[in-house]
Amino acid sequence: MFTSLPKREGDLGVRNIECLNKALLAKHAWRLVTGENSTFCQIFREKVFGRSTLMNVLAPRITGNASWGVKSIFHGMTFILENISWQPGTNSNLNVWTSKWVGTRTPEPKGDFLDPEFNFLKDLRIRDLCLNSGGWNQDLINMLFDDESSKRILAIPLRINDGEDEIIWPFSSTGVYTVKSGYGLLFNDLFMRRGTSLDRSRLNQGRKNFCGKRLWHLSIPQSWKILIWKILTNSLLVGGEFVRRNLTWNPLCPLCRSTRESVEMVDHLFKECSITARIWAGSQLGINSDQAYNLEVGDWIVNWIQYLRTLNDWQIRVIQFSAIIASIWNLRNNVVFRGEIFNPKGFFSAYNQVVTCAMKGFVERVEANVTAHGNLDSNDLTDIEGDLVRNGHPVYVTGGFGSCSLVRVMVDASWEKTWQAAWGWVVYDEHGNVIFKGGEKGRAESPLQAEALGVLKAIQWALGNNFLHVELSSDCLQFVFQCAGLGTRHYQTKGVLEDILCLTPSFHCLCFSYACRKNNVEAHLLARRAMTMA
Known part of the structure; x- marks a missing residue:
């Protein structure tokens, strides 16, 4: 079970079959729910649901004679x-009380609004909560829902342009179901039901960070990585472990067998054994393992690899170090299971062959990377564009370079976990002089959505003041990437971004650029000041 934990938690990340199977089945269900028009979905809907609408599909009923495939998909x-x-989209027809549209749940009513005497409210639609002039009816929302639901509803941005109600998967950034996000949700739920903590006490923080961030990126064979992982997590089966588990096994070290104190534990086998100490000292690294008698072998290995990574030829040194660990384990197994006797000359001859083979694999991987990056493909071009954006180069959405009424608008947003948001703008003319400063307070569902709304409000301000040649700068690189068409659109900013793109044809020239925080301090302070306003 523990091998199914992610590698960042110090384990192997082996997929749990039960969770993976359900996540894959859920992919087919997602296609049916979202109305995908693939051949499979069309045939399945026609055969199972007939002329039923999508809302009927969302209330599945499995009959006793349903096939095994149908039952699996359901x-x-x-x-x-x-x-x-x-x-919710523009003029949303979703039922307020039964639809999950406030985060991942339905809103909580205030008082007894769902009692029989309030039957006229049971068919309330989301569009009924909006004002004719646009925006939410704040008084009505505060009257119908509890405080938390009211804040969440008021933080949902209403579309300027027409948009339909859309089903989203809130556990992925794009709002589209993926097997990866579904598996993660199912796996976490499995651990919660079994009462198992994801945090494992047998790994200290140093080993846990090494297993999650460093070990699996080393340029060594995969079998060596797994062996080192077993050592770090105390899960390697040696003689002492068999005895500890009340299994019949000779507890003495198969290499030295000198005294009763030489019980084969992981620390003894890889560091304290007299044979092992001679191997470390006689290797190309010349390590004296006796000096680390007060360190557990797992911490000792982590410290050595981290030290070797500071050297110029660290890849070669790490391969040599890891090869010694693998060779010691192979020697131990040959002695235990094949009855071989330790021969230093034969051992180091086999060790050199192992190192040579691992070095050859490392060189081949380096050459393959050089060859792959020697030719410039579409992905490389995208990376180059991304680097230009990071360095502050503007990305033009409408028009090109212009000089008439050219202004630069610096935008920043502030957000709090109570779904409060605020925005600040500083507008500069073509000579760098400040011509306007402003701020506004509102609501947003996330920091990224707050940044997107800040950009939208700045664009609306520029149009309202007849500035048609605008460079809009933000310190939110993720949203600037989305405006430039380089990043994946987040479902919380998708509608805002579409509203922004609908306004771009009104400009003669509009471009977006990234500004680092130190160049956007004034807009940031205005946003923080607006947040403190009543």
Whole structure:
């Protein structure tokens, strides 16, 4: 079970079959729920649901004579329906009380509004909560829902342009179901049901960080990585471990067998054994393992690899160090299971062959990377564009270079976990003089959405003041990437970004650029000041 934990938690990351199977089935269910028009979905809907609408599909009923395939897909659909959410569009027809549109749940009513005497409210639609002039009816929302639900609802941005109600998967950034996000949700739920903590006490923080961030990126064979991982997690089966588990086994070290104190534990086998100490001292690294008698072997290995990584030829040194560990383990197994006797000359001859083979694999991987990056493909071009954006180069959405009324608008946003948000703008003319400063307070669902709304409000301000040649700068690199068409659109900013793109044709020239925080301090202070306003 522990081998299924992610590598960042210090384990192997082996997929749990039960969770993976359900996540894959849920992918088919997602295609049915979202109305995908693939051949499979069309045939499945026609055969199972006939002329039923999408809302009928969202309330599946499995009959006794349903096939095994249909039952399997509905098994995944149950998981999908429990976790999907709705993103309301313009003039939304979703039921306020039964649809999951406030985060991942339905809003909580204030008082007894769902009692029989308030039957006229049971068919309340989301569009009924909006004002005719646009925006949410704040007084009505505060009257119908509890405080937390009211804040969440008021933080949902209403589209300027027409948009339909959309089903989203809130556990992925794009709002589209992925097997990876579904597996993660199912796996965490499995651990919660079994009452197992994801934090494992047998790994200290140093080993845990090494297993999660360093070990699996080393340029050594995969079998060596797994062996080192077993040593670090005390999961390697040696003689002492067999005895500890009340299994019949000779507890003495198979290499030295000198005294009763030479019980084969991991620390003894790889560091304290007299044979092992001679191997470390006679290797190319010339390590004296006796000096680290007060360190556990796992911490000793981590310290040595981290030290070797500071050297110029660290890749070669790490291969040599790891090869010694693998050779000691192979020697131990040959002695235990094949009855061989330790021969220093034969040992180091086999060790040199192992190192040579690992070095050859390392060189081949380096040459393959050089060859792959020697030719410039579309992915490389995207990386180059990304580097230009990071360095502050503007990305033009409309028009090109212009000089008429050219202004630069610096935007920043502030956000708090109570879904409060605020925005600040500083507008400069073509000579770098400040011509306007302003701030505004509102609501947003996330920091990224707050940045997006800040950009939208700045664009609306520029149009309202007849500035048609604008460079808009933000310190949110992720959203600037989305405006430049380089990043994946987040579902929380998708509608805001579409509203921004609908306004771009009104400009003669509009471009977006990234400004680091130190160049955007004034807009940041204005946003913080607006946050403190009543």
